[in-house]
Amino acid sequence: xxxxxxxxxxxxxxxxxxxxxxxxxxxxxxxxxxxxxxxxxxxxxxxxxxxxxxxxxxxxxxxxxxxxxxxxxxxxxxxxxxxxxxxxxxxxxxxxxxxxxxxxxxxxxxxxxxxxxxxxxxxxxxxxxxxxxxxxxxxxxxxxxxxxxxxxxxxxxxxxxxxxxxxxxxxxxxxxxxxxxxxxxxxxxxxxxxxxxxxxxxxxxxxxxxxxxxxxxxxxxxxxxxxxxxxxxxxxxxxxxxxxxxxxxxxxxxxxxxxxxxxxxxxxxxxxxxxxxxxxxxxxxxxxxxxxxxxxx
Amino acid sequence: xxxxxxxxxxxxxxxxxxxxxxxxxxxxxxxxxxxxxxxxxxxxxxxxxxxxxxxxxxxxxxxxxxxxxxxxxxxxxxxxxxxxxxxxxxxxxxxxxxxxxxxxxxxxxxxxxxxxxxxxxxxxxxxxxxxxxxxxxxxxxxxxxxxxxxxxxxxxxxxxxxxxxxxxxxxxxxxxxxxxxxxxxxxxxxxxxxxxxxxxxxxxxxxxxxxxxxxxxxxxxxxxxxxxxxxxxxxxxxxxxxxxxxxxxxxxxxxxxxxxxxxxxxxxxxxxxxxxxxxxxxxxxxxxxxxxxxxxxxxxxxxxxxxxxxxxxxxxxxxxxxxxxxxxxxxxxx
Numbered sequence: 001x002x003x004x005x006x007x008x009x010x011x012x013x014x015x016x017x018x019x020x021x022x023x024x025x026x027x028x029x030x031x032x033x034x035x036x037x038x039x040x041x042x043x044x045x046x047x048x049x050x051x052x053x054x055x056x057x058x059x060x061x062x063x064x065x066x067x068x069x070x071x072x073x074x075x076x077x078x079x080x081x082x083x084x085x086x087x088x089x090x091x092x093x094x095x096x097x098x099x100x101x102x103x104x105x106x107x108x109x110x111x112x113x114x115x116x117x118x119x120x121x122x123x124x125x126x127x128x129x130x131x132x133x134x135x136x137x138x139x140x141x142x143x144x145x146x147x148x149x150x151x152x153x154x155x156x157x158x159x160x161x162x163x164x165x166x167x168x169x170x171x172x173x174x175x176x177x178x179x180x181x182x183x184x185x186x187x188x189x190x191x192x193x194x195x196x197x198x199x200x201x202x203x204x205x206x207x208x209x210x211x212x213x214x215x216x217x218x219x220x221x222x223x224x225x226x227x228x229x230x231x232x233x234x235x236x237x238x239x240x241x242x243x244x245x246x247x248x249x250x251x252x253x254x255x256x257x258x259x260x261x262x263x264x265x266x267x268x269x270x271x272x273x274x275x276x277x278x279x280x281x282x283x284x285x286x287x288x289x290x291x292x293x294x295x296x297x
Numbered sequence: 298x299x300x301x302x303x304x305x306x307x308x309x310x311x312x313x314x315x316x317x318x319x320x321x322x323x324x325x326x327x328x329x330x331x332x333x334x335x336x337x338x339x340x341x342x343x344x345x346x347x348x349x350x351x352x353x354x355x356x357x358x359x360x361x362x363x364x365x366x367x368x369x370x371x372x373x374x375x376x377x378x379x380x381x382x383x384x385x386x387x388x389x390x391x392x393x394x395x396x397x398x399x400x401x402x403x404x405x406x407x408x409x410x411x412x413x414x415x416x417x418x419x420x421x422x423x424x425x426x427x428x429x430x431x432x433x434x435x436x437x438x439x440x441x442x443x444x445x446x447x448x449x450x451x452x453x454x455x456x457x458x459x460x461x462x463x464x465x466x467x468x469x470x471x472x473x474x475x476x477x478x479x480x481x482x483x484x485x486x487x488x489x490x491x492x493x494x495x496x497x498x499x500x501x502x503x504x505x506x507x508x509x510x511x512x513x514x515x516x517x518x519x520x521x522x523x524x525x526x527x528x529x530x531x532x533x534x535x536x537x538x539x540x541x542x543x544x545x546x547x548x549x550x551x552x553x554x555x556x557x558x559x560x561x562x563x564x565x566x567x568x569x570x571x572x573x574x575x576x577x578x579x580x581x582x583x584x585x586x587x588x589x590x591x592x593x594x595x596x597x598x599x600x601x602x603x604x605x606x607x608x609x610x611x612x613x614x615x616x617x618x619x620x621x622x623x624x625x626x627x628x629x630x631x
Contacts, residue, residue: 027435027436027437028435028437028438030435030437030519031431031434031435031436031437031440032431032437032439033431033519034427034428034430034431034435034523035428035431035432035443037424037427037428037483037484037485038424038427038428038431038443038446038447038484038485038486038494039443039446040484041424041481041483041484041485041486042446042450042484042486044484045462045480045481045484045486046446046449046450046453046458046486048461048465049458049461049462049465050453050457050458050461052458052461052464053457053458053460053461056461115342118335118338118339119339121335123332123335123336127614127617129339129343130617131610131613131614131617132343132346132347133342133343133346134613134617135346135347135349135350136346137541137544137545138544138548138606138609138610138613139349139350139353139602139606186342186345186346187346190346191541194537194540194541195496195537198500198533198534198536198537199499199500201533202500202503202533218331232499232502232503233499235499236495236496236499239448239451239495240492240495243451243452246452247452267460271457274457275457278449278452278453278457281452282445282448282449282452285448285452286445286448
């Protein structure tokens with residue numbers, strides 16, 4: 001009797017497998033189903049414009065015919081790419097911007113983590129501080145350009161900080177340019193602070209209680225509970241900081257791109273440069289993701 | 298030397314006294330020291346973050362005379378509300394020909410901005426959650442391919458594709474509608490949609506497998522698992538995605554002004570620049586605004602910026618509370 005039941009159950013299980021496929025297969029189907037909207041959107045809003053811009057990069061274009069369909073632009077093959085590579089000024093700027101993000105990213109991530117850990121504590125006035133650290137995101141837009149430019153009538157705020165005597169002892173050991181640089185870096189880290197804050201809030205409180213009972217200090221519980229738990233978000237923030245510094249408006253490469261497009265005739269060169277730049281950054285990020293994958297799980 | 302040894306003696310004495318204290322007293326002392334350190338560091342850093350903001354606020358209240366006076370740096374001699382009135386007029390101003398009509402322009406572009414920001418934020422909360430869920434919870438063949446497309450979308454600077462995109466929308470007759478800004482958000486793209494997808498992805502990865510396995514064994518279908526089990530668990534991700542999306546769309550000075558530029562479809566950000574033209578007309582000049590004139594109208598411009606960013610600040614403060622309220626619920630995860 002029992003054997004028969006087992007047999008019957010096996011048969012039923014086999015039938016369901018046939019109907020929906022194996023577990024793996026079902027997961028694959030579900031995963032792809034959830035990805036469909038993204039894929040449609042990506043093809044529609046990214047791939048088609050991208051294809052056009054790739055086309056542009058193989059032409060010396062005229063304004064009336066930016067994609068080379070009308071026959072007014074001349075096809076030049078890889079000449080635009082070679083021109084960009086041969087230009088020593090472009091190479092230097094690109095190299096410098098890579099170097100810059102290399103030291104900026106760790107600072108931004110470490111600073112954001114530090115502030116987020118402080119803000120996660122439960123203390124009176126927490127809301128006020130949280131609002132303050134989010135101000136750069138809100139202020140961004142037209143107003144930031146005014147605040148950080150050195151044009152007539154506006155002050156560069158962070159170098160003005162020294163004269164007003166703030167920042168306690170920090171201002172005494174560092175000179176103006178470092179302060180203003182650190183200021184700019186910190187200002188660009190509020191997105192990361194908020195992401196870390198949300199991540200820290202998702203760490204189960206039980207874990208902290210357990211290690212506290214085991215006699216761990218706050219320092220130890222940070223290294224052995226908090227950090228391992230939020231490690232994916234460290235990577236996410238590093239990726240975001242990398243991208244942010246690569247495509248930021250203040251990045252000199254973006255300046256070169258704008259210069260080329262505003263001239264009107266160099267669309268081809270501009271899209272060649274932006275293509276190579278994009279592929280290089282993608283490579284950096286993929287290497288980073290692959291290197292840190294082991295640390296994740 | 299004598300003083301030094303005296304001081305070190307005192308310190309040793311203090312340490313000895315600390316050692317002899319009971320557990321509770323020790324904990325209290327470390328707590329107090331920690332709090333002092335916390336407040337000191339936070340106040341120093343907050344100073345750095347808030348200073349430009351204070352600069353904007355005080356400058357926006359200065360009269361032109363105060364602004365040019367080098368002896369007045371922070372505190373104006375009198376609060377000059379006229380700047381706000383002027384800024385409001387400048388924001389409701391449109392073009393040299395059209396007479397500005399008592400604020401209706403301001404209201405219409407305010408509504409446009411609100412529709413764009415709120416609609417896109419809500420759409421992105423849903424669509425980015427879907428793609429984030431696919432990437433974070435499933436291991437399927439070709440996932441790395443989709444992940445790379447997300448990274449690509451994050452990486453491609455809008456300057457690369459904006460000319461081509463504009464042509465595409467123009468051929469679909471949707472310039473000066475909400476479509477070019479809001480349709481991509483329906484699919485998880487749009488303004489920094491890829492970043493939101495990544496945020497959701499990492500949050501979904503956090504959730505232990507036992508959660509959806511239990512739901513599946515109880516007979517829930519894939520859609521039900523997603524809607525009723527998974528989405529409530531990533532509440533804090535939804536909060537930050539909503540806040541960021543709303544604020545970034547509100548402050549968007551690149552995409553929305555590019556596609557929505559007609560009189561009735563304009564958003565608020567590009568209107569800030571109208572303040573300059575309003576002033577230029579007041580002063581009787583037309584066309585280009587000189588650098589000096591720009592500097593002169595800075596207080597009014599800042600007042601305009603504050604008017605524009607006020608709703609965003611309110612949304613953030615409200616959303617921030619939600620974020621904090623999520624803590625207890627999220628503690629249940631494991």
